[in-house]
Amino acid sequence: MKTAILLLHCPDKLGIIAELTKFITDNNGNIVYLDQYVDTVDKMFFMRIEWELDGFRIPQDKIEEYFRTLYCSRYDIVFNVYFSDVKPRMAIFVSKMSHCLYDLLARYKAGEMDVEIPCIVSNHENLRYVAEQFGIPYYVWSIAADHSNKAEVEKAEMELLERERVDFIVLARYMQIITDGMIARYPHNIINIHHSFLPAFVGAKPYDQAYKRGVKIVGATSHYVTAELDAGPIIEQDVVRISHKDTPESLALKGRDLEKIVLSRAVKKHVERKVLTFNNKTIIFS
Amino acid sequence: MKTAILLLHCPDKLGIIAELTKFITDNNGNIVYLDQYVDTVDKMFFMRIEWELDGFRIPQDKIEEYFRTLYCSRYDIVFNVYFSDVKPRMAIFVSKMSHCLYDLLARYKAGEMDVEIPCIVSNHENLRYVAEQFGIPYYVWSIAADHSNKAEVEKAEMELLERERVDFIVLARYMQIITDGMIARYPHNIINIHHSFLPAFVGAKPYDQAYKRGVKIVGATSHYVTAELDAGPIIEQDVVRISHKDTPESLALKGRDLEKIVLSRAVKKHVERKVLTFNNKTIIFS
C-alpha cells in the first residue's frame, strides 16, 4: 500500500494536531501512523504522519504544494513530504575496516533496508572485494598524505554523487574528515559512526583514550555530520560494559559490534523518515 | 496548574484523534500532553490526553458525564478520567525484606511520588521499625502455617483498605498469595514485583532456579496481579548481567537492586496514569 509521509515542526499552538489530522482525513486519507511530540522547553511541535495515498483526494504531485499553501505560513511550519514508493539512494564511504560495510550490505541483501546503493566510495583499495561480492560499483580516490589533492578528490566524489542522484551518505568507518562543501551539499544527510560514547573521547583513537582513562563502559555514537567535528545531532548511541582486563585491542574488537549495530539502527531510522533535527538535536519517532 | 487526564481505548477508526482533540480544544482546554497508539494487530486505539482545567468550559465534576454521553457509545470507548489534584492512596504490603519498602518511602519522602500512604500491611513484625522511621501506621496480621486463618486475615485487611480509601496496593516483596476476592476488588490495581525475568522462573525461589539453569542474565518483573500466578500484565522489567561466579546468595543480592528500581518505576507509571491494560498486556505512555 503506497503511503505519503509528512515530517514537520513548528511553534506549538492550540489545536494544531486536530487541524493537521483533519487535513488528511477530510481528504479521505487513511492515517496509518501518527506520532507527535511537544518540546515544552522550546515550545515547539514535531509530527510524523503517514497515510495511504489510495483514494486520497489531492494528487500525489500536488500534496507538497497544497500543504505549503494551506498551512505553512499560517503555522510557521517547516516540513518534508516523502512517498513510500521512492527509495532513497545511499552512498557508502569506507576506508579499511569491513565490519560496518558488511553489516549494511547484509541487511540490504536480506531486504531489511529499503534503499538503493549505487556506489561505494573509498580512499583505499582494501574493501573492493566486499563491493564485488555484492556487485556494487566501488570507486577509489587516494588521498595524499599531505592532503594536497583533497579538494580535487572531493570534487570528483561530488560529481559521482550527483550523477548517481545520491540522497544521503553513510560514513561506515571512513577515516577522513568531510569538508564543509560536501556537508553543505548534504545537510543532515551524512551519517557518521564515531567509536565512542560522545561527547566523551571526541577525535582520534577513542579506544586508546578510553583505555587510558580507565572507563568501565565504552560506547558508539551515530550522528549527522556538521561543520564541527563529532558535534552533530546524535541519532543513536549504545554501550557495552568492559573491565580492567580489556586492552586497547580488545576494546576495539568489542567496539566493532557496537559500531555496526548503532550505525545500522541510525541508517534505518533515517531511511524510514523517522528522524527530525532541531537545534542540533534529533527527535526520533518510534 | 490543575489538569484533567483522560485514558481511553476503543476500536480504531478514521479521524478519531481529530475528533477527540477537538472536544478539548473547542471547549477551551489547553492540551499539555497527548500520546496515542494504534495496535495494528488488534485494530485498537489507545490514548492519554491531559489538559489544563483552568478556563475549560465543562465543570470538573461534569467532564466524565459529558464525555460518556458524547463519545462513549458512538466510538465504543472505555475510559477513565483523573484529576491532577487528587492524589491516589497507596497501601504497601511487605513481609521481611526492607529494600523495596525503603526505596518507595525514600522517594515518597523526597517528593518523587505523588501519593498518600495511609498504611503498611504485613504478615510479620520485622519491618515495623521502618514504618515507624517514616511515621506510617503499620498493621500486622500473622498468617498461620496451615493458612487456616487466611480468609479471616484478608477480610480484616479489606476492611482496613476500605476504611483508608486505598486506591491501589503495592506488594513490596510480600511473600503471600493474594486471593481472588481481593484481586477482584482491586482489578489492575495491585502491583507486584517478581524477582525474575518473567515468564522465566515463575513461582517460588526464582534465584535458585536461575542459578540451577546457569543463565547469564537475571531480571525482575513488575506486573499487575491477576488470578493466575505471576501471569498478569507486565508493567516493567529490567535485567542485570551475572556470571558463573554468582551463587544463589549473590544473585539475590544483585537482584535486590533490580527489584526496587523496577517496582518503583512501575508504581510511578501507575501513579502518573500512564498505564493502560488490554488483553493482559500494558500500554505504557512515555
Added chain:
Amino acid sequence: MKTAILLLHCPDKLGIIAELTKFITDNNGNIVYLDQYVDTVDKMFFMRIEWELDGFRIPQDKIEEYFRTLYCSRYDIVFNVYFSDVKPRMAIFVSKMSHCLYDLLARYKAGEMDVEIPCIVSNHENLRYVAEQFGIPYYVWSIAADHSNKAEVEKAEMELLERERVDFIVLARYMQIITDGMIARYPHNIINIHHSFLPAFVGAKPYDQAYKRGVKIVGATSHYVTAELDAGPIIEQDVVRISHKDTPESLALKGRDLEKIVLSRAVKKHVERKVLTFNNKTIIFS
C-alpha cells in the same frame, strides 16, 4: 608465539594452583594467561592456563601424556590440552535466514575468528549465494515434510563432517532438531542460537510467544545442544528493550541483531578455548 592451553576441572583441594602453576614454570614455561574459579557450592576447581611452548622442556606431543600421568588420578582432574597453532574446524548449519551466517563469515574474513570453515550445510538452497560470495562449499540435503528421510540425511551429513574433520558445529538459525546420534558424536561441540531469553519461550516461535505475553524485554541465548530441547549449557545471552508498539514482526527484526551478536560471542569464546562445562552450566573465562 606458539602456546599451549590447558582447560581443566577437579574437586577443589588445598594448594592445587601452586602445584599446577609450578608444573609449568618448573619446566620453563612462561605463563601468559591464568584464570581459575572455585565453585564453593559444588567444591570444584576450574582453571584455564596458557603458556608459551618455546623453551618448554616437555615436547608438545608429550604434554598431554605427562600431565595425565603426573596429575590426573592424583587430583581427579578432567582436562583438555589445545595448541594455538591448531585451528578448530567449524561447520555452519543454516536454513533460510542470512543474518547470522553473514555475521560469522564477515568476522572470519576480517580475521576476527581463528577457525577453518570447510563447509556450510543446509536443508534449503536459499543461502547458496552467500556461501558462494565467500567461496565456501555449500551442501544441501532437503528434509521431507514427514521427516521420513531424516536419518538418511543425518548419516550423509555425519559423513561429510568426518571427511572434513570438523571439530564443532554452529547452528546459525538452522530450523531443524539435531538428533541424539549427532549430539553424542559432538558433545558440547554443537552451538545453537535460540531467539529468546531462555528458559523463557522454549521451542517454536519465541517472538510470537513474547508478543503474546507482553514482555518489555526480549533476548537471545546461545547454548550447547544437548538431548533435551533448548536446555543445554548456556554460553551467552543478551537482551534488548521493547515496548507495546512492537509487533511480532518488529520483534523478529530487533531480535536478529541480538541473535547474531550473541551467537558470534559464543562461537568466539568456544574457539578461544574459554568455555568449560560442568553440571549443564558453563564457566566462561575472561
Added chain:
Amino acid sequence: MKTAILLLHCPDKLGIIAELTKFITDNNGNIVYLDQYVDTVDKMFFMRIEWELDGFRIPQDKIEEYFRTLYCSRYDIVFNVYFSDVKPRMAIFVSKMSHCLYDLLARYKAGEMDVEIPCIVSNHENLRYVAEQFGIPYYVWSIAADHSNKAEVEKAEMELLERERVDFIVLARYMQIITDGMIARYPHNIINIHHSFLPAFVGAKPYDQAYKRGVKIVGATSHYVTAELDAGPIIEQDVVRISHKDTPESLALKGRDLEKIVLSRAVKKHVERKVLTFNNKTIIFS
C-alpha cells in the same frame, strides 16, 4: 570464619603466583578466594588472595611484617593486609539530596554493608531528619558563599574524622569541592558519585549539559577523588537510555536511580577490599 585479605601489585615475573600461594598453603592457610590479573601492557601483576586465619602458622599481628620481610623487596611488591573482623569506618558527606544517603543507610541497616558509620557530615541542615531516622550523629558546617571559611570548616571536619577513626569517606551527592589537604589525608579513600558518564560532562550541571548535547544515553560514575576534578580512578559506571522527550528535570530524576546504585556498588567493592588502583585506573576483583 575469620580471614586475612592480601591485596598487592608488583612487576610481573615468572612463577609469582606459585610462590605467593605457596606462602599461604605452606603455612597451613586455607585459601578461600584467589583472583589475579596480569596487565600485559604495563607488565604488572595484581592479586587478591584471602585465606582462613584459623590454624594459620603466622600470628595475625605478624602477617604484615613477615610478608614484607620475605617478599616485598624481592618482588618489588606494594601491598595491604586486611582482616575480615575489622569493619572499616565510613563517613558520609551530603548536601541536600537524600536518595544516595537513603540507599546507603537502607543497605547498612539491612546488613548488606559491613561497615561502621560513626558520622554524617553536611553543609546544610536539610538531611538531619534522615540521620535521625537511623540514629547516626549528623554534623553541619555551613560554608560561606564566598568560601571564606572553607579552610576552617575542613579543619573541623578533619578533626571529627580523626576522632571517629574514619577509614574512608563517601560523598553522597556532596556539592562541594574537597581540598587537596583532605584528599592527601585519605588517598584513594574518598569515593564520589558524579552524575554523568565520565569523562563526558565533567563539572557542574551534567544533566543540563546532556540535555543540551542531545545524547541518547546518560550515565553515572563513581570514582576515587584526586586533586584533578572528576578525573580520579573510576570504580563503577552505569547508564540508562533516554530520548528526546526527556527534559533536564526528567533526566535528573532518571539519573538519581543510577547514582544511588552506582555509588552503592562502588562502596561495596571498596568495603570488600576488591579494588586496587594503579596508574589512575582501578582493578576490580569479582
